[in-house]
Amino acid sequence: MAGMRGEDQAEERLLVRVARAEMSAFEELYDRYGRSVYSLAMTMLRDAEAAREVAQEVFLDVWRTARAFDPTRGSARSWILSLAHHKSVDAVRRRRLRAVEPLSEALPSGQDVAAEATTALARGRVREALAALNPEQREAIALAYYGGYTQREIAERLKIPLGTIKTRMRDGMIRLRDILGADVAVGEP
Amino acid sequence: MTHQELRDLLPAYALDALAPEEAREVEVHLATCETCPGELRTLRQVAAELGEAVTESTPPAGLRAAVLEAIRPQPVAGAEPPVRLGRRQLLFPRGWAVGLAAAAAVVVALAGMGISVNRRLSDLQERLAAQEAALALLTSPAAKTTVLAGTVPANVRFVYDPAGGRGALVVADLRDPGVNLVYQLWLIGGEEPVSAGVFRPVSGRPVIVPIATEFQRYRAVAISVERAPRGARQPTTTPILSGAI
Secondary structure, three states: OHHHHHHHHHHHHHHHHHHOOOHHHHHHHHHHHHHHHHHHHHHHHOOHHHHHHHHHHHHHHHHHHHHHOOHHHOOHHHHHHHHHHHHHHHHHHHHHHHHOOOHHHHOOOHHHHHHHHHHOOOOHHHHHHHHOOOHHHHHHHHHHHOOOOOHHHHHHHHOOOHHHHHHHHHHHHHHHHHHHOOOOOOOOO | OOHHHHHHOHHHHHOOOOOHHHHHHHHHHHHHOOOHHHHHHHHHHHHHHHHHOOOOOOOOOOHHHHHHHHHOOOOOEOOEOOOOOOHHHHHOOOOOOOOHHHHHHHHHHHHHOOOOOOHHHOOHHHHHHHHHHHHHHHHOOOOEEEEOEEOOOOEEEEEEEOOOOEEEEEEEEOOOOOOOEEEEEEEEOOOOOEEEEEEOOEOOEOEEEEEEOOHHHOOEEEEEEEEOOOOOOOOOOOOOEEEEO
16 A cells, blocks of 8 residues: 555656656656556457557546546546546547447447456456446446446446436445545545 | 446446536536545546557557657747748638638737747737737626536637627636647537637736637537647547537
8 A cells, every 4th residue: 555655756857847848757667657557448449450549548638638637536556547538438429420320239238248348358357346246336327437337327228227227336436446546545635 | 417426427438438518527527526526536547547458569660760750849939030930821720611810810919928829910009909809708698608617627618609600719817728838719619620810828817719600510628738829720639628509
């Protein structure tokens, strides 16, 4: 935990240097996160060209908006990963809009997505944490995070009240936090 | 929405599972809430764990170089003699139906705000006319106002007269966008956002960006951070502020 916080601080300093337009800091940041960002985009988009575009956008955004990074709102690592996720979700949704897929056909069974996403997880710890959720919570979180669906789309597809999906997502995230707790550096700002 | 309802949306927000309107409501709430930012911080860490747990893929050769090339500093106005720009090419992408007079008004207003555009374009009379038009609009009973909200603290309004086709962005408080960057205003209607000009805030006094267009063609305005001095043809970053019109 202490090591984690030290790491966070090192990365925050790196972002501060990026905000001052230091190219060398940006290169270091890219070397730390390029692979994570690209891998997440690739997992969500399953298309090398699209993932490459997303990764490039993410790093341009990091460069341009590093000044807006606020360490009291989260670590540098979670900021970059959430930017990568956000852009990947946007790309997934744009693609769905273009394809004009009817939602019912576009969305595979939630259990399938959850199963596929979790077996594809390389990191044992997170995979185990997801396995500890009940199947409904796991499904809601996997469809949202890895599938890029909104809670409303998930509710419609699964024909379950929106409130129920919200509860599953919330309970699942709280459970994940508790399981991963020791490693999720939750420092008070 | 109440605090409790917004708080209940935080897990979905951290998972990017909200519709854009809901996400914006959460962001507005986060700007003022004492407890929600701390809670979101934890949820984001959990989401980041989900993100980092995926199977690794090797980025294509050349991605690193492409990214570094894209951020390489480019000469900006101010460092060099002013660039001679045609009025038409200065701020408006091709095909934007706006009269030259309106384009000139924006150019003049920008020049008046200390933006490094070709100052030789600025003509006192035109400047006064643009400011007068914007001021008249602000007090017109026909004018509608929308407050822009988003991910940064700001006091930015968009005032417009739907029938008259005139409007102005009023920037009372907005932080500096950063070195070599500007804010760019976008009109959002059809498939692609349309640029309505770039600006930089000025500390201590409001900045007014006049706009003339058919507002019924658009449903929202948004502001993104773009590269100085001219901005981009299409937004390259996620808008930091937006509002429905």
